[in-house]
Amino acid sequence: MNAGLIFDLLKASFGQKVLQIDLNDQPQSIEIMAQENRELFTLLRDDDRLYFDMLSSITGIDNGPEVNTMEVIYNLYSIPFDLHLMVKIRFDRETPLIPTVSDIWKTANWHEREIFDLLGIRFEGHPDLRRILLPSDWEGHPLRKDDILQERYHGIKVDY
């Protein structure tokens, strides 16, 4: 099964929620709606033809204030069928709130915390959304394109 077939399969079940397919990415990617997509992710994991049991990585991207969008990209892998899939969601930069997948794949818990920490994207329904890499009293989210470093952290000059 390739990304095209997966796209058709998802389109049949979810219609409007599945937006487009990009064959140039490696692995090939499918863009879906940012909201109300948890059923779709559950299907990707549980369907006997797909069985994407391994969530390799979640990446957050800030496209900057001009484009005014943010993206979150899920890299899925199916161990029994040796399938790769990249799932993308895109949403408004002003309201970065998307549903969590941390109860579908437990590994998402820490990945989502990392994205929250570095990009300030919030995950609805996440059990424990705290900073993970940066100290708990750090200000700002450094991977945002318009992030301004705080001048001093506990009396230490930050930018040197």
Add this chain to the structure above:
Amino acid sequence: MAIQYTYHPDHLKNSEPIYTSVSSLKRGEMVFNIGPQHPSTHGVLRLEVVTDGEIVKEVIPHIGYLHRCFEKHAESMPFNQTIPYVDRMDYMSAMNSEHAYAMGVERMLGITDQIPKRVEYIRVLVAELNRIASHFVAIGTYGLDIGAFTPFLWLMRDREHILRLLEWTCGARMLYNYIWIGGLYYDLPLQFEERCAEFSAYLKPKLEHLETLLITNKIFIERTAKVGVLPLDLAVNYGVTGPMLRGSGLKYDLRRVDGYSVYPELDFDIPIGTGAMGTVGDCWDRTYVRMQECRESLKIIDQCLTMLSSELKRDKDFNPRALVPKKIRPKAGDYYVRAENPKGELGFFFRTDGRSDIPVRCKARGCSFVNLSVLPEISKGVMISDLIAIVGSLDLVLGEVDR
């Protein structure tokens, strides 16, 4: 200029238990920190532990003490200049990380098929040497954690030979910058093949000694068997990879599954945990898988050496930098590449815009980071001494956890 720091008692709040508050504790419970500086945490890892007597109720890992902004750095410099930063993620196996990164960029450029065979074999050779060195540290310090001192010294002695071999190739002992995008820094030094074959012959009996001294030692088995059992379904759901996943009984090795580089041409087995001393997926299984992988890596090294001294013999006109691109400008798009590091799946996500040789986004999926996230799950209800045994069996490198 020295860093100026003004002390304030509030600053200590950051290292106080954050997750649990004293008022939420039940009768008889206690909360305390292990780390951030503690020999058994293998780096700067802080574990917030709630206990009832000797029984661990909950473990909350606090990480980030070694955060060096890899992703922020990577999006501000060209692809080839990021390699030294990749070295410093998992500093115990820098060659493997470099191999994964270089392979990823080559795949984006579409030059994977053009890399000369000799270059690929040298890459695999040094990566497998580094894999043994990494596993030696893992097994040695694990023994140290649970009270076996001699194996640590023996393994450090043998690891030293590997570090000297690798130092000979590129001048650095741990952070190599040897594998470049499209090639290598230098060809192997003269007579490296002979010396490496000598080392391989030297190491084989040493691995047998290690097995008698540590792995099948009664005290070691008592401390590790049936401790920290990680069931397979949980392991997959938590994204755990590498020897930890194989210790839970799944034959899953990206060198075979993806068959990258020249691994399909090489003959080696994938050891898995069988529960020989207790339950499948316990600490003993994970350690034994690492130990067996050292043997498999030696097999690969021998085959690489045979190839490098026969079919792909040294040639004075051979230039390992011939294919190193002057400008690295991949086509626009998103890429995810992965490779088998000693600790698991190391993945890199790249987004390029096709206009510059600096990535828009470069994310590293660290295997230690993901493997650590399963710790709270498998250490509920164990004894404190078993918690130390479990942390040691995860084989964490905090440089990669925090990136």
